[in-house]
Structures are given as structure tokens and as C-alpha cells.
Amino acid sequence: MKVTGFTIVRNAIKYDYPAIEAITSILPLCDEVVVAVGQSEDNTLALIQSIDSDKIRIIETIWDDSLKTGGRVLAVETDKALAAISSDTTWAFYIQCDEVVHEKYHDTIRKAMSQYEYDLTVEGLLFKYTHFYGSYNYLADSRKWYRNEIRIIRHTKQVVSYRDAQGFRKSDNSKLYVKPIDAYIYHYGWVKPPKKMAEKIRGFIALWHSPEEIDKIQPENTDFDYSKIDSLRIFTGTHPKVMKNRIENAKWNFQFDVAEKKYSLKNKILFFIENLTGWRVGEYKNYKIM
Numbered sequence: 001m002k003v004t005g006f007t008i009v010r011n012a013i014k015y016d017y018p019a020i021e022a023i024t025s026i027l028p029l030c031d032e033v034v035v036a037v038g039q040s041e042d043n044t045l046a047l048i049q050s051i052d053s054d055k056i057r058i059i060e061t062i063w064d065d066s067l068k069t070g071g072r073v074l075a076v077e078t079d080k081a082l083a084a085i086s087s088d089t090t091w092a093f094y095i096q097c098d099e100v101v102h103e104k105y106h107d108t109i110r111k112a113m114s115q116y117e118y119d120l121t122v123e124g125l126l127f128k129y130t131h132f133y134g135s136y137n138y139l140a141d142s143r144k145w146y147r148n149e150i151r152i153i154r155h156t157k158q159v160v161s162y163r164d165a166q167g168f169r170k171s172d173n174s175k176l177y178v179k180p181i182d183a184y185i186y187h188y189g190w191v192k193p194p195k196k197m198a199e200k201i202r203g204f205i206a207l208w209h210s211p212e213e214i215d216k217i218q219p220e221n222t223d224f225d226y227s228k229i230d231s232l233r234i235f236t237g238t239h240p241k242v243m244k245n246r247i248e249n250a251k252w253n254f255q256f257d258v259a260e261k262k263y264s265l266k267n268k269i270l271f272f273i274e275n276l277t278g279w280r281v282g283e284y285k286n287y288k289i290m
Contacts (some may be wrong), residue, residue, distance in 0.1 A: 010038030071164030
């Protein structure tokens, strides 16, 4: 069984992405990791080259920022990384550069890949998600945050990145058949200094919107306002070891009253149903659970 990780990255320093942490968090599970480094405005290429591992294989790419429909450029770049994966790969492990795998899940992930190695009906493995917000102490827990996504796919060369690269589908646009596993992806995309968060928001939504629309969503030279979130809860677990230095060096302060819930009446009802039954009404699922 051969496992190849893959990811895309651009402007990791400028937008304060935990790219090093993301990549190194999956290195113990992979035989190689393909990193598609887009032409950047900072030293992202040197940053990735600084990872001390002979498993890393870098390909350099140029993003077509005109592909704004649905953030399509992200999927195009992800497909470039996927296409560069060795043909003898069994499983392809996708990690975005604001996602990290906690080492406590490594054994669970290995066992799942081994268990389904020869079961060709299993086309992917479905992870649970933990979304951090504002600081490393809070989790976003409202309905707007996705709970699951495919992060390991069987390498058949018949799978492509879907829409804005959040998930995957077959090349004929059909959904993958997946097995859920008891492992989480820790998503840190909404944790960074308010100024950096604002810059990241402007840069990221530029993949979808015009300059005028960007200014309406996140005005220039204005810090991001974390307080507008609808619901958070306290994180009581441990962070991945690879995040230790980043967390210790965090300098901004964000406080939130977790008892405050800024829900509409409709969302209050839906939140009550979900808490009572575990069923999220109308949940987006870009996969078929086996």
C-alpha cells in the first residue's frame, strides 16, 4: 500500500497559512507528499523547500485568477497536484494548507486505509471536522460549518476536485462512495490576527468576486471583526503537536461569550432538532456513505 499526500499553496506567508504544520501533520502517514506551489507574492516556495523531509515533491504552478466562477481556480490547481501523484499510489491524502491532522488519529487513519485497501467499492474515506474560530480556544458550532468531508481518495485517476476544491467527485460528476472514519481534521483557517484575517479574506474572496464586491465584504485597511459570529463553544481538547509553536506565539486576544447565540428563529428550531436527534436538516453531502 502506497500513500501519497497532496496539497496546493500560494502566498502562505502573506496570509499566515499554517502550511508547514498542515504538510508535516500528514508526513508520518505518507510515502510522499506532492505540493503544488503557486507563483506567490512572498517566499512561499522557499518556505515549503525548508521542510526537512525527502518525502516532499514540489511542483511549481501559475494560477489562472480569471477562473472566478465558484472559486474554480482552486479545483484546477488541486487537480494539478493530483495529476502529479505517482501512478503506483493506492490512497491519495488531500490536506488543505489551513488543515491539520492530530497525531492521535494517525493509527485510526492507517487502520482504515489498510482495512479497505483491497475493497475497491470504497472510493474514499470521510473525515469529521473541527473548525476553530477567532482563537485557538473556540470552536464554531453553528449549521454553516460543514461537519464532514472526503480527505483520502482511492487513486484511480478517475477522481477530480469538485467546485472550489472542498471535496471530490468522479470525472463523470458522480459522487464517491465513502466510509466514515473516527478521525478529525482540525481546520484553522479562521484563526489568525484580525489584520491578517482581513487580508486573507480579501485575497481569498478575490477568487470569486470583483474588486467592488470585495470592498463591501471586507473593506480595505480594516481589521476583521470576529465578534459577528453566530455561535461558538470552548475547545477543551489538545491541539496537534505541530501547532505548538504557532499557538504559543499567538499575540492577539479574542474573547467571546459562548452563551450568546445569534440565531434566527428558523435556525433556533433547526439547532434544537440537531441537538436532539443528531440530524442536520438540509445538510450538504458531496458523497455517498456506504
